[in-house]
Amino acid sequence: MSKKILLIEDEADQILLAQVRLKAHGFEVSCAVDGEEALRKVRDERPDLVLADLMVPGINGFDVCSRLKQAPETRTIPVVLLTGHSFWDFEERCKAVGADAWFRRPHESAQLLSTIQTLLQRTEQEVPHG
Amino acid sequence: MTLRVLHLEDNPDDAFLIKQFVAQIKNPVIEVEQVDHLGAALKRLAEGGIDLVLSDLKLPDSTGLDTFRRVRAQAPQTPIIILTGTFEETQLALEALQEGAQDYLFKREMTTALLERSVRYAIERKQAEETLRDANKRLQELVVLKDEFVSTVSHELRTPLSIIKEGISLVLDGVTGSITTPQQKALTLAGSNIDRLSRLINDLLDISKLDADKVGLTHARMDLREAIKHVAATLESKVKKEGLGLRVNVPPSPLEVYADADKLTQVLTNLVGNALKFTEKGSIEISAREHNGTVECVVSDTGIGIAKEDVPKVFEKFQQFGRTAGAGEQGTGLGLAIAKKLIELHGGTIRLESELGQGTAVTFTLPRYTGELFLHAQLKDGITAAIKRGSKLSLILVALVDVRPPTQGGSADAFDATCAELEGVVKTSLRRAGDVALRNAHEFVVLLPDCDQASSLVVRERLEQALKGHLVQQRLTDQIQLRWACGTYPDDVPNAMVLSQDAKTPEGSHVEEDSPD
Numbered sequence: 001m002s003k004k005i006l007l008i009e010d011e012a013d014q015i016l017l018a019q020v021r022l023k024a025h026g027f028e029v030s031c032a033v034d035g036e037e038a039l040r041k042v043r044d045e046r047p048d049l050v051l052a053d054l055m056v057p058g059i060n061g062f063d064v065c066s067r068l069k070q071a072p073e074t075r076t077i078p079v080v081l082l083t084g085h086s087f088w089d090f091e092e093r094c095k096a097v098g099a100d101a102w103f104r105r106p107h108e109s110a111q112l113l114s115t116i117q118t119l120l121q122r123t124e125q126e127v128p129h130g
Numbered sequence: 131m132t133l134r135v136l137h138l139e140d141n142p143d144d145a146f147l148i149k150q151f152v153a154q155i156k157n158p159v160i161e162v163e164q165v166d167h168l169g170a171a172l173k174r175l176a177e178g179g180i181d182l183v184l185s186d187l188k189l190p191d192s193t194g195l196d197t198f199r200r201v202r203a204q205a206p207q208t209p210i211i212i213l214t215g216t217f218e219e220t221q222l223a224l225e226a227l228q229e230g231a232q233d234y235l236f237k238r239e240m241t242t243a244l245l246e247r248s249v250r251y252a253i254e255r256k257q258a259e260e261t262l263r264d265a266n267k268r269l270q271e272l273v274v275l276k277d278e279f280v281s282t283v284s285h286e287l288r289t290p291l292s293i294i295k296e297g298i299s300l301v302l303d304g305v306t307g308s309i310t311t312p313q314q315k316a317l318t319l320a321g322s323n324i325d326r327l328s329r330l331i332n333d334l335l336d337i338s339k340l341d342a343d344k345v346g347l348t349h350a351r352m353d354l355r356e357a358i359k360h361v362a363a364t365l366e367s368k369v370k371k372e373g374l375g376l377r378v379n380v381p382p383s384p385l386e387v388y389a390d391a392d393k394l395t396q397v398l399t400n401l402v403g404n405a406l407k408f409t410e411k412g413s414i415e416i417s418a419r420e421h422n423g424t425v426e427c428v429v430s431d432t433g434i435g436i437a438k439e440d441v442p443k444v445f446e447k448f449q450q451f452g453r454t455a456g457a458g459e460q461g462t463g464l465g466l467a468i469a470k471k472l473i474e475l476h477g478g479t480i481r482l483e484s485e486l487g488q489g490t491a492v493t494f495t496l497p498r499y500t501g502e503l504f505l506h507a508q509l510k511d512g513i514t515a516a517i518k519r520g521s522k523l524s525l526i527l528v529a530l531v532d533v534r535p536p537t538q539g540g541s542a543d544a545f546d547a548t549c550a551e552l553e554g555v556v557k558t559s560l561r562r563a564g565d566v567a568l569r570n571a572h573e574f575v576v577l578l579p580d581c582d583q584a585s586s587l588v589v590r591e592r593l594e595q596a597l598k599g600h601l602v603q604q605r606l607t608d609q610i611q612l613r614w615a616c617g618t619y620p621d622d623v624p625n626a627m628v629l630s631q632d633a634k635t636p637e638g639s640h641v642e643e644d645s646p647d
Contacts, residue, residue, distance in 0.1 A: 014292075
């Protein structure tokens with residue numbers, strides 16, 4: 001069965017390209033354009049991984065990640081954060097909210113995909129115990 | 131143009147006299163308003179419209195510099211000329227000049243010409259000052275605006291850039307269908323230039339932060355050899371791919387510096403990247419050594435070199451001298467400017483030597499790690515933090531003195547060994563995470579952030595008990611004496627310089643000596 005990725009992104013062009021890329025690699029892609037929708041979709045759709053842009057309307061990527069990582073039922077879902085912003089402390093903040101990986105845009109798609117694969121394999125191995 | 135002058139004078143004769151002088155001035159035409167005490171002057175100034183103040187210093191309700199200061203406080207943008215009647219007042223007037231008065235005139239030597247010239251100059255000078263002040267303020271605003279601009283623009287550029295990159299890479303990766311070889315070549319070219327644009331944005335952001343002094347270093351004691359080896363390992367495959375050699379030449383013992391490892395890695399990556407770009411055959415070498423109390427690192431290549439006249443410009447922004455880059459990534463013209471800023475931020479120096487057709491060598495030096503350097507950095511950080519938080523920083527110095535008579539034949543080694551043992555005792559006596567203890571031969575320096583004088587005395591007491599306890603246990607009380615010095619910022623020592631001077635001379639002013647009991 002194909003893995004489901006929830007994409008949190010408000011820029012239409014980014015969404016389009018990401019969908020093409022992820023679907024080409026056999027992922028099922030669902031999309032949320034703001035933080036509230038993202039949290040609802042995580043609850044309803046149970047994605048295998050969350051790929052989030054930091055700057056989305058409402059609850060931002062950091063907060064979405066932090067909430068997912070605090071709730072016992074969503075704690076194990078890997079979260080990858082993306083930003084085009086030049087935060088000084090991007091890395092520290094990503095670590096602080098418990099993100100599993102992070103990329104500064106523009107990034108290499110190959111790297112992002114291999115990170116996603118690794119994270120999905122890791123949760124697969126963990127699930128039987130959890 | 132008519133100038134409106136406020137004349138402050140309580141002596142009616144002097145007032146009459148000045149009025150006569152003023153009446154004769156034709157250019158500019160002056161209308162004078164006279165008041166005989168400070169209160170009236172302040173009231174008139176508050177109403178506005180006064181172009182210049184002529185003021186006596188001695189008035190019924192105010193005397194001396196106080197008169198000048200209050201007039202100036204009331205109308206900071208209005209030029210003031212002081213009128214003096216006595217030699218003493220002239221002395222005061224000189225002080226007023228220091229504080230921003232435009233001129234002073236001795237009443238008894240007054241002439242129309244003198245007054246006219248003084249008034250004219252006072253107004254011109256004041257206008258020039260105001261213009262300068264405004265320009266300066268505007269300039270400061272612009273600098274802030276520029277920083278915000280660069281930071282915003284770089285974000286705004288990155289978003290479309292990442293979309294273009296992903297679009298191209300989708301086609302290039304064959305996700306959208308198969309492509310021909312020429313198509314692939316064209317897109318690869320586009321892709322590598324997008325990466326170049328992205329590096330340019332990052333470099334621009336870096337240099338703008340460095341220019342604005344917004345880059346903070348995360349200092350740590352580190353071995354420069356490790357950073358060199360790390361960079362060499364990362365870039366080795368790239369260098370080999372171009373058929374070049376990469377040599378690392380470092381001594382067997384550590385090269386300790388007090389530096390930000392990430393930033394040094396950035397500098398080294400940059401320098402090796404440059405070497406790679408401009409070297410067609412031969413090799414690149416990274417060597418490092420200790421030299422004159424500094425750690426010196428040289429990145430050299432056997433590349434095309436740089437013309438003599440261009441060498442002085444290499445550390446400026448956007449200098450690329452039309453060199454045709456060889457292998458490696460295309461440059462941004464900012465790499466060396468960034469490297470220079472980063473090295474200087476570490477208190478180091480950087481220079482470049484080159485011979486056209488022979489190669490280039492970039493040498494940078496960093497201060498070698500020493501206890502003193504560490505202490506200075508810690509003190510600086512500690513004081514900065516204390517100022518920021520409005521808290522206090524205390525410093526305790528303990529010097530161990532070997533008081534054995536030479537005839538007793540105790541060895542210096544044994545004393546050194548004891549000092550090393552006591553270092554452990556000092557460290558275990560400190561209880562908070564931010565406290566720092568440092569041994570410099572036979573001295574200990576203890577830094578206590580967020581610690582006032584009273585608390586520092588408690589720590590001193592605890593340290594003393596622990597150290598004495600150890601000496602008693604080792605039967606060394608008649609052989610080793612402890613000398614103490616304490617200080618708290620900002621109570622005892624108003625600035626960092628004094629505190630750090632103290633750190634070097636424990637026999638300084640606050641020293642008390644223990645009796646050898």
